[in-house]
Amino acid sequence: MAGRHAVVIGGSMGGLTAARILIERFARVTVLDRDELPDAVRPRRGVPHAEHGHALLLGGKQKLEELFPGIGDELVTRGGVPFDPGHDLLMHQKGALRRRFRSGNQGVSLTRAFLEFTLRARIAALPGVEIRDRTAVYGLTGTPGRVSGVALANGETLPADLVVNASGRGGAGADGWLRSLGCPAPEVDVVKVGVGYTTRLFHRRLGERLAGDGLLLLMAGAEGDKRAASVFAVEGDRWMVTLGGWHHTHAPTDPAGFADFAAALPSKAVRDIVLRSEPVAGDIPKKFTFPAAKRRRFERLRTLPAGFVALGDALCSFNPLYGQGMTVAAQQAVALGHALDRAGDAGTGMARTYYASVAKIADFPWQMAAASDFAYPETTGPKPRGTHFLNWYTGRVLLASHVSVPVNRALMDVQQLLAPPTAVMRPGMAVRALLAARRSPSFGSTDSP
Numbered sequence: 001m002a003g004r005h006a007v008v009i010g011g012s013m014g015g016l017t018a019a020r021i022l023i024e025r026f027a028r029v030t031v032l033d034r035d036e037l038p039d040a041v042r043p044r045r046g047v048p049h050a051e052h053g054h055a056l057l058l059g060g061k062q063k064l065e066e067l068f069p070g071i072g073d074e075l076v077t078r079g080g081v082p083f084d085p086g087h088d089l090l091m092h093q094k095g096a097l098r099r100r101f102r103s104g105n106q107g108v109s110l111t112r113a114f115l116e117f118t119l120r121a122r123i124a125a126l127p128g129v130e131i132r133d134r135t136a137v138y139g140l141t142g143t144p145g146r147v148s149g150v151a152l153a154n155g156e157t158l159p160a161d162l163v164v165n166a167s168g169r170g171g172a173g174a175d176g177w178l179r180s181l182g183c184p185a186p187e188v189d190v191v192k193v194g195v196g197y198t199t200r201l202f203h204r205r206l207g208e209r210l211a212g213d214g215l216l217l218l219m220a221g222a223e224g225d226k227r228a229a230s231v232f233a234v235e236g237d238r239w240m241v242t243l244g245g246w247h248h249t250h251a252p253t254d255p256a257g258f259a260d261f262a263a264a265l266p267s268k269a270v271r272d273i274v275l276r277s278e279p280v281a282g283d284i285p286k287k288f289t290f291p292a293a294k295r296r297r298f299e300r301l302r303t304l305p306a307g308f309v310a311l312g313d314a315l316c317s318f319n320p321l322y323g324q325g326m327t328v329a330a331q332q333a334v335a336l337g338h339a340l341d342r343a344g345d346a347g348t349g350m351a352r353t354y355y356a357s358v359a360k361i362a363d364f365p366w367q368m369a370a371a372s373d374f375a376y377p378e379t380t381g382p383k384p385r386g387t388h389f390l391n392w393y394t395g396r397v398l399l400a401s402h403v404s405v406p407v408n409r410a411l412m413d414v415q416q417l418l419a420p421p422t423a424v425m426r427p428g429m430a431v432r433a434l435l436a437a438r439r440s441p442s443f444g445s446t447d448s449p
């Protein structure tokens with residue numbers, strides 16, 4: 001046992017995975033959320049992003065399986081759509097579709113609200129865990145060296161040996177809470193991307209597949225084109241269509257404007273679904289804007305308080321277009337378990353180990369996202385070292401993925417956070433990718449040598 005009581009601020013993806021880890025190491029875990037948590041699969045105020053396309057990467061599904069055995073099958077039994085990412089996920093990038101293949105892996109496509117609801121039911125059933133909704137945290141209690149609990153908006157205080165801040169992107173509030181205790185707050189890296197999502201639901205006919213024979217599609221515009229789109233078959237026989245892009249290339253929310261945006265896209269699959277399918281009654285296009293990716297650099301702080309860590313978007317909020325957030329949050333939760341086991345308590349040493357390890361976990365997805373984001377001159381912020389080369393090389397690998405199954409397979413594993421980036425950088429793979437890139441139908445037109 002690392003302590004008697006752990007408090008988690010936020011009952012969303014980060015908070016739920018953290019609670020699963022903590023209950024094995026604390027006698028009691030209390031999860032606090034300011035929202036009323038619905039007893040059915042429904043959107044809620046505190047997670048407006050949940051109404052937009054959420055891909056659970058295979059790396060994330062794998063971690064969730066470790067934490068919640070049998071969760072993949074449960075999600076499919078309850079209506080999630082199983083798919084092979086090599087075969088059923090169409091990737092339209094750099095002006096062409098990537099080469100399909102049978103990967104032998106199974107992903108599950110679903111809405112974010114459905115995933116969260118299913119995990120919440122699992123957590124609520126664990127002895128020793130209490131989920132308190134309609135309970136907003138207002139601040140931290142303690143001294144400059146130790147956080148000893150949370151102060152609630154209703155005036156109550158809850159003592160804890162460990163407080164995990166999983167309150168999402170708005171977790172910035174916790175910086176003020178730390179400062180008011182006399183603890184330093186971290187530097188924040190901000191990469192401005194100006195991303196916008198507009199999402200609408202359509203009916204999916206029994207067994208219906210996308211043009212090109214997929215169940216899911218991700219589209220990013222060719223060189224200089226800032227548009228992006230996704231179509232996911234999700235539970236309830238629906239297509240979830242998200243349109244938008246980088247740097248204020250956003251799709252309108254009026255149905256006619258949404259359809260016009262889709263009609264002008266270079267993907268037949270997106271056009272067909274939006275222009276030919278029946279919209280779900282009562283569902284209108286909804287918009288979410290994401291101005292900037294943010295990474296709080298706790299690992300750079302010289303002093304860290306005992307009894308406190310940040311996790312999920314409160315620690316690192318990635319550009320959502322790469323679908324990494326939920327996977328990285330689950331990986332962070334696992335890292336928190338390891339750090340607690342190593343330290344044996346929730347002291348400063350544990351926090352130091354945890355932040356060092358989650359910095360490593362975030363480095364690659366952060367760099368991968370930043371490299372693509374900095375392809376647009378409008379992107380501002382700290383550019384990770386090597387971005388220019390990485391961008392050039394990734395461009396070649398993407399071109400190669402149009403024609404080469406081995407390259408596409410390796411790239412898919414890296415993007416799904418199943419394999420390290422070295423999987424596409426080994427000398428043999430690099431030679432194969434550079435040669436294959438020249439055979440892409442887009443070679444020369446989108447990315448001249």
Ligand SMILES: Cc1cc2nc3c(=O)[nH]c(=O)nc-3n(C[C@H](O)[C@H](O)[C@H](O)COP(=O)(O)OP(=O)(O)OC[C@H]3O[C@@H](n4cnc5c(N)ncnc54)[C@H](O)[C@@H]3O)c2cc1C
Pocket residue numbers: 009010011012013014015032033034035045046047049052053054055056057060135136137138166167168169170197288290311312313314320321322323324325326327329
């Ligand atoms: C438009 C969009 C699309 C995305 N698509 C994907 C995707 O395809 N794949 C993927 O893996 N990730 C995706 N993400 C990222 C993913 O949604 C986040 O990484 C994930 O939600 C992080 O979960 P979290 O628990 O850290 O934060 P959140 O989901 O933001 O949850 C924070 C929780 O804290 C609660 N809270 C906040 N303040 C308080 C307080 N003071 N007191 C009590 N409770 C509080 C809120 O009510 C909420 O429940 C996307 C994000 C966006 C914005």
